[in-house]
Structure formats: C-alpha cells, structure tokens
Amino acid sequence: MSAELDVAVVGAGMAGLTAATELTRAGLDVRVYESSDHVGGRTASVRVDGYTIDAGAEQLSPHGYRATWELLARLGIPESAVPLIGGPIAMWRDGRAHAGVAEPRGLLTGAGLSPLARVDLVKFQMWLAQRRGEFDTDDPDRTCLADTTVAEFARRYHPDVHDYLLQPVAGTFFGWDTERSSAATMLSLLLAVGDASSWRTYCGGMDTLARRLAAGLDVRTGQEVQQVVSTGQGARLQIGSETVTARSVLLCVPAPVAARLHPGAPEPEGEFLRACSFTPALKVSCLLDRPLAPARGVPPYVLLTSQAEDDVLSAILFDHQKHPDRAPAGAGLLTLMPNAATTSDLLGLPDAEIIARLTDAAARYLPGFTVANRRNFVHRHAHGLPEATPAALALRSRFMARRLRPIDYAGDWVMLRPASEGAVRAGALAASRVLSRLRAPLSIPTQARSRRVETA
Numbered sequence: 001m002s003a004e005l006d007v008a009v010v011g012a013g014m015a016g017l018t019a020a021t022e023l024t025r026a027g028l029d030v031r032v033y034e035s036s037d038h039v040g041g042r043t044a045s046v047r048v049d050g051y052t053i054d055a056g057a058e059q060l061s062p063h064g065y066r067a068t069w070e071l072l073a074r075l076g077i078p079e080s081a082v083p084l085i086g087g088p089i090a091m092w093r094d095g096r097a098h099a100g101v102a103e104p105r106g107l108l109t110g111a112g113l114s115p116l117a118r119v120d121l122v123k124f125q126m127w128l129a130q131r132r133g134e135f136d137t138d139d140p141d142r143t144c145l146a147d148t149t150v151a152e153f154a155r156r157y158h159p160d161v162h163d164y165l166l167q168p169v170a171g172t173f174f175g176w177d178t179e180r181s182s183a184a185t186m187l188s189l190l191l192a193v194g195d196a197s198s199w200r201t202y203c204g205g206m207d208t209l210a211r212r213l214a215a216g217l218d219v220r221t222g223q224e225v226q227q228v229v230s231t232g233q234g235a236r237l238q239i240g241s242e243t244v245t246a247r248s249v250l251l252c253v254p255a256p257v258a259a260r261l262h263p264g265a266p267e268p269e270g271e272f273l274r275a276c277s278f279t280p281a282l283k284v285s286c287l288l289d290r291p292l293a294p295a296r297g298v299p300p301y302v303l304l305t306s307q308a309e310d311d312v313l314s315a316i317l318f319d320h321q322k323h324p325d326r327a328p329a330g331a332g333l334l335t336l337m338p339n340a341a342t343t344s345d346l347l348g349l350p351d352a353e354i355i356a357r358l359t360d361a362a363a364r365y366l367p368g369f370t371v372a373n374r375r376n377f378v379h380r381h382a383h384g385l386p387e388a389t390p391a392a393l394a395l396r397s398r399f400m401a402r403r404l405r406p407i408d409y410a411g412d413w414v415m416l417r418p419a420s421e422g423a424v425r426a427g428a429l430a431a432s433r434v435l436s437r438l439r440a441p442l443s444i445p446t447q448a449r450s451r452r453v454e455t456a
C-alpha cells in the first residue's frame, strides 16, 4: 500500500515549519501536525486587549542568525519589520540598575561588576577574542571547553564574573543552570550574537515568521501525534483514532518528546535523545496601565537580577521598551522570569500562586508596580530550552553521522543551541536529509553504493 503523504512533520515550531517549507518547495506532499491550537511553538505570541505578549522567545540578533535572515529575505519580510530593540540590558546591584551588560561600554561602566571583577572581565574578553576562531555554534561539540561547564569556566575569574554576568545571562536568556551547561555552547553563542545593543525583535510579535511560513503550508493544528512507528520503507503516525502513513516522518519536537513518540529509536539516535535534557521555562506577563521603569537611569529593555541576591526572579523584561507595539499607547507590558533554580518548583503550582510569588519579588525593583499591574498571564514551557550539557555534546557527532531513516528529527536541540536560529538550521538540515533519502536512486551500482550515505 502506498503512503498517504511524502512527509509528515510533527510540530509547527520554527524547526518543523522551516523543514516543511523546504520540502514543499521541493515539490513533495507535506503535512504538518501540531498539538496546540496555534503555530510557532516556543516563539508563539498571544494577543489580548491590544497587548502583544511574546509567550516564549523575545529577540534575535543581526549576527549569528544567518539562516533566519535568509528565510526572512526569501519571504520578502524587510529588515524594517525586525527593528532594533530600544533600551539596554541592565544588572541590578546595590539598589539600582547598571546598564551596559553584553555591550562594549560594559567594560568601562562595569555593568554591575565590582572594580576588581572589571579587570577580570577585560582578561576574559581578551581570552575570548584570541580564541574566537575556536568557537562554532554549528559544531559546539568540536569547540574548546566542550567538557567544561559554565560555572567551572567562571572559576578562572573573580566570583562576580559568574554571579553578576554569566549566571544571570545564562539563567535568563538560555534558562540554564551554570553548573550543568557547557561553557563551549554559551561562549560560542555570545560570540555569534554579538553586542546586545544590536539585538532586534519582530514588529507584531515573535511569531511573525512562524505565521508567515505556516500560511504557505498544510498545517493541521489541534492534532496531537501519539506515536510514530517505522514500517521499513516509511512510517505510521497515530493521531487520536486516525492512522496516517508517510514515506518520511520528521519529529520536530523537543528531544524528550521525540523519545516518547518514537521509543524504539535505534542507536546512536536513542542515546543522544536521552542525553538532550531540557530546562523548563516560565514567564509571567504583567499588563500594566502605564509604562514603568526602574527609578534611576536609562529605562532598560531587560533588568537582570543575580541568583546570589534574589532567590526568585532572574529578570524583568520591559516589553513596551522592546517594541512600542507590545502595549497599547500609554500602557505598559512586563515579563517576569524566575531564576533557573526556582522554575522547576513553580511550574506545577496554580497560576495564582506563581503570579503572587513573582509579582511580590518584582515590586522590590519597580516603584508603583503593584498599583499599575492590572492583569497577568502565566506561560509554561515544560521543555523550555536544551541544556547543552557536556554529556550531550560528547554524543552529538555520532548522532549527526546517523543513517538516513524514515523517521528523522529537527529542533533547536539538534544544534544544542537554545535559540530559534538553532531550530531553523536544524529544520533546513532535516529537509535536506529527507530529500537525499527520498530521492536516492532505487538501485545503485555496488561501487557507487559504498561512496553514498547509507540509507535504511
């Protein structure tokens, strides 16, 4: 019996939508199955009462996001639709916000670092500049420091470099515990995305690109895939009471979900899937009746707090500062993010309790917050961000050299990169693997076969 589809893509996040776009362009019959009622996955946005709330991802950079910018150009989305973010990243210390985190001027201002730590920040920057070529976001496993955690690396420097720079940045932007995640990945990413003053966001919400991609595809939302089984030449998907067959299936879901949907994954796929742990992420949106900012200094886009001082919050994001279209005129929008250590404990609590814990913590930094805060939303991500531990990095090259099979994978975790660019790159790579497999000649002469990538 012939398969109903050429390719079934599971998950309409950036990885799945990118892969489906490439495969549809190549002329294949592709369908995307998405369990939730909207596309975008962890880049989704929610629209309420004139506010546009980014429920997951917040920003992108003109640097280190090559595949994303190429996709935007191909879709005719101009750079002006992805404008610069207004406002710096600041670090809270000694009762005030210190701007300049992840910017060159931070070397001068210290951005919350003590004078002795600033000297070490210069040493750290010089060390990084000399080894720039050794860090690669596409191959973090081949990068120096692959077996060193961020916290181990930070011990080379003054404790402030960890407590008031690397920990708050890793905790907020990657959702990481510095004792677990690899320094190689973090430093590769920081080098790739560059100066925070160049970061950008989409007009109209972070789901802009996902929605545009989905518009050109056959996407079925509200369709949760329960299981995927290889049939040798193709695969079978179980979706509720329906069974669908496809010549290829792409699992574009977080690694722990892929492992659950395809429990019989052969090695070396299985071992990498099991090693690709994720940290959970949680955000509380605060719809304000006015745009608030910390009492002194330039209004920041992000106010970071150190786990050494605050055992609840990791950051406050000022979404109205990020882009004026996130809140109605005269109003404000904030995002509260708990620190990595607290997120797991909070995740299972009722919304009201999470909101109370985070808003109580935020009031300390923002005069007038309690009065201005009108409505709150909780966004939970059980699989928030791939951890990129040294153990996962060590298994990645074997996974990348895996055979072409009917069931394959995409997602930020494939690149061990906790960013939408990782998902786009993994989606494009997965599409090329599916094309190689489906378009491989049926009968290949023996000598030629030994030179080809093996297909199952």
Ligand SMILES: Cc1cc2nc3c(=O)[nH]c(=O)nc-3n(C[C@H](O)[C@H](O)[C@H](O)COP(=O)(O)OP(=O)(O)OC[C@H]3O[C@@H](n4cnc5c(N)ncnc54)[C@H](O)[C@@H]3O)c2cc1C
Pocket (backbone or CB within 6 Å): 010, 011, 012, 013, 014, 015, 016, 033, 034, 035, 036, 039, 040, 041, 042, 043, 055, 056, 057, 058, 059, 060, 173, 223, 224, 225, 226, 252, 253, 254, 257, 261, 281, 282, 283, 381, 383, 384, 385, 410, 411, 412, 413, 417, 418, 419, 420, 421, 422, 423
């Ligand atoms: C809080 C947070 C902040 C972030 N900030 C940034 C940022 O500022 N910049 C940045 O570049 N990146 C950021 N990221 C990371 C970025 O969002 C992700 O790397 C990227 O969106 C991952 O895309 P994906 O397609 O790999 O996975 P996902 O987006 O997780 O997509 C997987 C999809 O599969 C669906 N699905 C799951 N199970 C099933 C099933 N059984 N059947 C059918 N469908 C299923 C899900 O609903 C989802 O839509 C952030 C992430 C989080 C959580």
